[in-house]
Amino acid sequence: MWKRRAVYLACLGMFMLCGCESVELEQRSFPLAVGIDLQKTEAGEEKKNQNAELEERSLIVSFDFPDLAQISEKGKTTDTAMGLSLEGMDMYHVEKSYENNTNRVLDYNHMKAIVLGQNMFEDQRQLRSLLLSWEQREASARNTSLLIGSESAAKILSLTDETEGSMGKYLEEMLESQKDFKQNKIATIGDLMNQWHNQDELLLIPVLTEQGNRPVITKYAAVLNFSYRGMITVEEAMEVFFCQGLLKKFTVEPVKNEVVEISGIQVSLDIKKQKDTPTVTVSISGKGKLKTGQVSSTQQQYQLEQKIERHLIANLQDTAKKLKEKFGMDMTNSYLSLGGFDRELYQVYENLPDMYNEKVEQIFEVDINLMDWE
Numbered sequence: 237m238w239k240r241r242a243v244y245l246a247c248l249g250m251f252m253l254c255g256c257e258s259v260e261l262e263q264r265s266f267p268l269a270v271g272i273d274l275q276k277t278e279a280g281e282e283k284k285n286q287n288a289e290l291e292e293r294s295l296i297v298s299f300d301f302p303d304l305a306q307i308s309e310k311g312k313t314t315d316t317a318m319g320l321s322l323e324g325m326d327m328y329h330v331e332k333s334y335e336n337n338t339n340r341v342l343d344y345n346h347m348k349a350i351v352l353g354q355n356m357f358e359d360q361r362q363l364r365s366l367l368l369s370w371e372q373r374e375a376s377a378r379n380t381s382l383l384i385g386s387e388s389a390a391k392i393l394s395l396t397d398e399t400e401g402s403m404g405k406y407l408e409e410m411l412e413s414q415k416d417f418k419q420n421k422i423a424t425i426g427d428l429m430n431q432w433h434n435q436d437e438l439l440l441i442p443v444l445t446e447q448g449n450r451p452v453i454t455k456y457a458a459v460l461n462f463s464y465r466g467m468i469t470v471e472e473a474m475e476v477f478f479c480q481g482l483l484k485k486f487t488v489e490p491v492k493n494e495v496v497e498i499s500g501i502q503v504s505l506d507i508k509k510q511k512d513t514p515t516v517t518v519s520i521s522g523k524g525k526l527k528t529g530q531v532s533s534t535q536q537q538y539q540l541e542q543k544i545e546r547h548l549i550a551n552l553q554d555t556a557k558k559l560k561e562k563f564g565m566d567m568t569n570s571y572l573s574l575g576g577f578d579r580e581l582y583q584v585y586e587n588l589p590d591m592y593n594e595k596v597e598q599i600f601e602v603d604i605n606l607m608d609w610e
Contacts, residue, residue, distance in 0.1 A: 265338065266346040268404025271298035271389030273353035274362060275323065293362060296323050297330045298390040300403045302346070319403075321390055326362075327369040344373065348404035349381040349411075350425055351389040351444065357457065357464035367432050370425060378426030381411055384457050386445040398449040407451070411442075416485045421477065428459070435461040436589045438569045440473050458563055461589050465563040475555050476567045479503065479518050479600065487527070490547035494529035494540070498522040498604060507570055507577035514581050514596045516570040520548070521603040537606050545602040556598040566593040 273296040298321040324330035385392040399406040411422045423441040439459040444451040456473035458465040478486045481503030501522040559565040575582040585592040
């Protein structure tokens with residue numbers, strides 16, 4: 237335990253050298269997660285009489301702090317609240333309120349996750365203001381994980397009874413346990429900043445819902461060109477990641493009770509104009525391994541490979557059509573690659589990603605080799 241304490245204090249000492257040198261360690265607080273919701277408030281009589289907006293929006297910011305007593309005193313807990321919520325017109329006023337009420341300065345160097353309420357994405361003015369304030373902080377990490385609370389961010393951060401302590405730490409471990417991604421593809425606050433500045437890609441953000449007093453990823457929020465489009469299912473999100481080559485493993489069930497795990501996934505794109513329509517061909521290859529069921533001959537192996545390929549092509553085509561019609565979304569995210577394939581098409585759709593996403597057609601080609609069936 238003393239060894240853990242020494243390592244922890246050493247890490248804090250390193251962060252002290254990176255910024256806020258004038259603020260002593262004991263005068264700072266280190267949130268591990270922050271939840272941000274919008275709250276509508278009615279404007280005063282003066283504004284009503286002036287035909288001004290009848291609603292203003294303030295932030296409700298919830299903080300999740302580590303239990304430092306558990307680290308510094310063997311097995312001992314503390315009565316100090318690990319959670320706290322404050323209201324303010326923006327992050328600046330929230331942070332000033334925290335400083336005035338606690339005589340401490342917030343230090344985000346230990347931040348694990350930011351959870352935003354869904355209504356934050358429906359108010360681009362507030363969202364831009366939030367990103368601007370985060371971007372202007374020298375010590376704020378752009379790789380902090382970004383998630384959405386399906387009901388509210390505050391509710392997600394309050395689910396600490398079953399998570400054994402800090403929600404920030406729990407969310408970090410939950411995201412790190414997702415081993416199917418080739419790289420850590422969980423959305424970050426930096427990804428959202430890139431959307432804000434560039435507005436040329438698709439971003440899927442995990443949506444957390446309370447189940448059994450724990451947060452669980454139940455959907456993904458689609459943000460396209462810095463515009464919130466809506467929610468998609470986890471299955472649809474995995475197909476999006478799959479066709480973009482972002483997964484190490486992908487599981488399909490082409491026939492009932494025959495589950496196949498696909499690994500060694502390779503994806504390539506080709507974008508061309510066909511009959512005045514931009515068309516992206518996505519070629520996917522991989523190795524399949526039976527998780528349930530049995531194959532006993534080369535003929536059965538070939539037949540199952542054909543079923544897997546037809547199943548994947550049909551599912552990907554259906555999902556691509558649905559997401560395009562419902563959200564104006566290109567699940568292949570091919571606009572990012574357009575300039576490298578067809579300069580003429582790129583010149584037509586330069587700075588017009590929404591128009592491109594609404595018109596592009598997707599074609600999927602799949603080649604799966606079943607392995608180790610004997």
